[in-house]
Amino acid sequence: MLVRLQSTLGRNDLTEQMVLLPEPNKPQTAESVNLIVAYDASPKSHAALDIAFWIAHQTRLATNAQVTVQAVYVVEENYNNQYPDIYHSAKYLPTLECPVSNLSKSVTSVLTQPKLSAITPQLQDKLLAPLQEADRIIWQARSLAEEWQGSFKSHLRFGDVGTELRKVVELEAADILFLGCRSVNHPIIKTLGADFPSAVLGIPNCIDD
Template sequence: MNIKPMLVRLQSAIGRNDLVEQMVLIPEPKRRSFTNYQTAPSVNLIVAYNASPNSHTALDIAFWIAHQTRLATNQQVTVQAVYVVEENQNDKYLDKVNWANYLTPCECGVSDVYQSTTSVLTQPKLKGITQHLQAQIVAPLEEADRILWQARSLAEEWQGSFKSHLRFGDVATELTKVVELEAANVLFLGCRSINHAIIQTLGFNFPCAILGIPNGIDE
């Protein structure tokens, strides 16, 4: 799929003539056949979304391009938002648990390891630990649901086809997995430069084109 017509249409719509140069951070792989992708029945646009202003701009641009592409080509275009809960996120929350609030000094002693837990750790304290841990683990999931709800709300405004993905692990690894799984045509990122850390992590042999956001479009 040739992404240049998409950007040309976007340039025309917003009165800019520099979007191709500013937005294309990683070009399409040369191994792909433009002919095959131009005649493909559907187009998949993936957006790395975390509810930051830049990622919101990237999602908005993706919907804008999807709308224009549907009108110009009659192809089915699906925008997909991917939010990644970074690996060890839960560990970070667990590290914040103040165990001193629940355990007495004797409960931490080596000699107590083989003692009955019922005689050392009372039921109220066990309940307190469980509730606290549940709150700390659930917090990132609730945050993820809120973030993806924002993306779905924007999709409703554009009345376009939309999917969302919640992934756990390394951001670059999970984005690559989703791009490959969905046979994505474009990955949108909320960054403006090829020197951004996420671009360096994704690498320059990415399976699809990577587009950023241009200067001034969100001002």
């Protein structure tokens, strides 16, 4: 995949620039390719998503493999510091992994579950704020995927970023996780751990050229 990207950009150093964690030793299949992108609507995560779409497109043209691009947004666990008075109730929210078209409906059904029935309207508004922001971000990823015209999925997760990304990569048997960072010294790389179940690619420095 990176060889094709290098050829297109006229570079020969993308592997050195982009591989943040190497590909683990595991059985490979030529029938399907799963690319996961950690997306938070930042410019760098936009770049990571664009690279994933480009690689998916080129892979689909060059092979008969089914290629799926997936965007993952994690509502970080530190939002309990922003809303300490509702975190006890918010922690009952299950992981939401659903098509974007069903996201708002799913959020509504979660909030009306009995475990959260005692929340006052004011606290419920505070609880909805990070969910509404997550809804906006996931919708943005979906709109960027429209030109891809391939298989696309989105995930909304709650908790520690590194832990939740690992869960999605394992669940989807992903081949690559794309991150919007450039260095192996980025804090998120340390949270992923050395035994991460897929290769981890960042964005190359040359995209600013």
